[in-house]
Amino acid sequence: MRVHRQSAIEIWKAGVDAVESTRLVSNAIQIENDQLVCGSDLWKLKDNSRICVVGAGKAGAGMAAGIESILPDEWLNRTEGWVNVPADCVSSLRRIHLHAARPAGVNEPTDAGAEGTRRILELIGSLGPDDLCLVVISGGGSALLPAPPPGVTLEQKQKLTRTLMHSGATIHELNSVRRALSEVKGGGLLRACRAGQLICLIISDVIGDPLDTIASGPTVETQSDPEAAIAVLESRCPDETPEAIWKALRQQVHQQADHSSPITTKYSNHIVGNNSTSVSAATRKAGELGYKVISSSADLDGDADEIGKSLAQRCLDERNRLSSSEKICVIEGGEPTVSLAKTDLPRRGGRNQQVVLAAAEVLKEADSSGITILSGGTDGEDGPTDAAGAVIDSELLAIAEQQSLTIDEFLSINNSYPFFEAIGGLLKTGPTHTNVMDLRVALVCSKDNAD
Structure with missing residues (x-):
């Protein structure tokens, strides 16, 4: 992976x-x-x-x-x-x-x-x-x-x-x-x-x-x-x-x-x-790396949890239709919102980390082999953290399971940063000196081609 x-x-x-x-x-x-x-x-x-x-x-x-x-x-x-x-x-x-x-x-x-x-x-x-x-x-x-x-x-x-x-x-x-x-x-x-x-x-x-x-x-x-x-x-x-x-x-x-x-x-x-500029360039790069881009959309909004879960489910559905040699890609841009949960517990995170953690919640319930989901802020910042966003795949999910990390406990209080920090899933770039909202990349290949 x-x-x-x-x-x-x-x-x-x-x-x-x-x-x-x-x-x-x-x-x-x-x-x-x-x-x-x-x-x-x-x-x-x-x-x-x-x-x-x-x-x-x-x-x-x-x-x-x-x-x-x-x-x-x-x-x-x-x-x-x-x-x-x-x-x-x-x-x-x-x-x-x-x-x-x-x-x-x-x-x-x-x-x-x-x-x-x-x-x-x-x-x-x-x-x-x-x-x-x-x-x-x-x-x-x-x-x-x-x-x-x-x-x-x-x-x-x-x-x-x-x-x-x-x-x-x-x-x-x-x-x-x-x-x-x-x-x-x-x-x-x-x-x-x-x-x-x-x-x-x-x-x-x-x-x-x-x-x-x-x-x-x-x-x-x-x-x-x-x-x-x-x-x-x-x-x-x-x-x-x-x-x-x-x-x-x-x-x-x-x-x-x-x-x-x-x-x-x-x-x-x-x-x-703007966001379309970024999405178009990412689409070209995915093609250069051998991925067939089946969807490329800019300027999307919505709830971070819903976006992450929907993207993960789409990846699972697409993987079931793939031949052993196919590799596909979904690229999305825009800016989701996070509904903050009421809690007295300490928490740290950002909207991109929340998207990926919501996706992880869906992927952990299935065989996630061959699926990689990344979301990051193009400015290199995601909320009040030093990360641009996060990435998840089957290997990182396995690390979370080995550490007995319960995704829902982190997701329910918007505490995504400590989860990804523990498994090595944070995307860190430092300031990029630009800002056109967020960019999400989802890669899907067959289980046989997951390595």
Whole structure:
């Protein structure tokens, strides 16, 4: 089974390599005859032009490096920039500053992130009509670009967000409040920019690539709706909302015209990589390794337990139809959700590990020979752990049985990490400097060809 496990890892890595952020950005931009070309957009360098690169996200370091790699020295000498990234993604670039806006593995806004966002707003506000603003946005950008309105602290906003989540607020309700309580979300970054032209390069980590949702749409022309945010808070948590937040929202209602200052910058948004990019590359790699891909789907969502169990059952059903020489592959991309169980017991895991553990629960009840299932986050992170995800096959299941590990005890409280750590099933890559959600690889061969 180790051969197939290694094949699954190679296929998964091919999907991740295809969305390597430096490559995606350098492929999206060309310099031709003193013009920067991005799709149908053109920008011509003038004698007094400046270039400013700003943004945020887990892929921010690689995206910034990609821009520096394609700019000629004359252009680079006129370039400055500031990009908010996780602390473990900070490196030294020639002209663009990478700012540690949050600790590694902690996907929450911080004061350091707020300070970095303030510097970004100062930079883009200092630009002029002959200048170009290049914005790089990727997964995790929303938490890395915190900018509460005047009078509201980051702590107040974070506490309110957690209260809303615990109250059962929908993602649309949460986003309504987040946009109204941010200086950059919902087009705020675009409104603050004074450059003659803004080009935003986006690596999507959201199903369907909705521009207003990726990192909460900082460069998308949308209208904040403070009245809608007030309605959400009045419905969900009126007693827990601080007076400072009520005051900020009411002030926006009365000064809507000031809040929605006109956009003076010519702008465009470009998706340079997404989940489909990763799935397509993984599909090609599986074919190169001799597997027949019978299913290849991107942008899937659903419950992690249900996805894992369904995938495992499909593998069992497909194996029963195989000839002795056939090898098949199922590739899926997207982002499942985990329903957290109520427990006082310690637990650790992530959605990809939960998917694979749910699959293992089904496989342990059958002869799992010839089946390998892997799921991993393309960013190299899976929940608050140091793993990207996990893998399971018959050999690893046998190790679990030898150690008397009961899968359901781990699965029922979302405690997947210790299980896979004990059997050697964790997928660890470190940060990949990209993020297009998750990628799952399932390999199936006959029992006779399982070794």
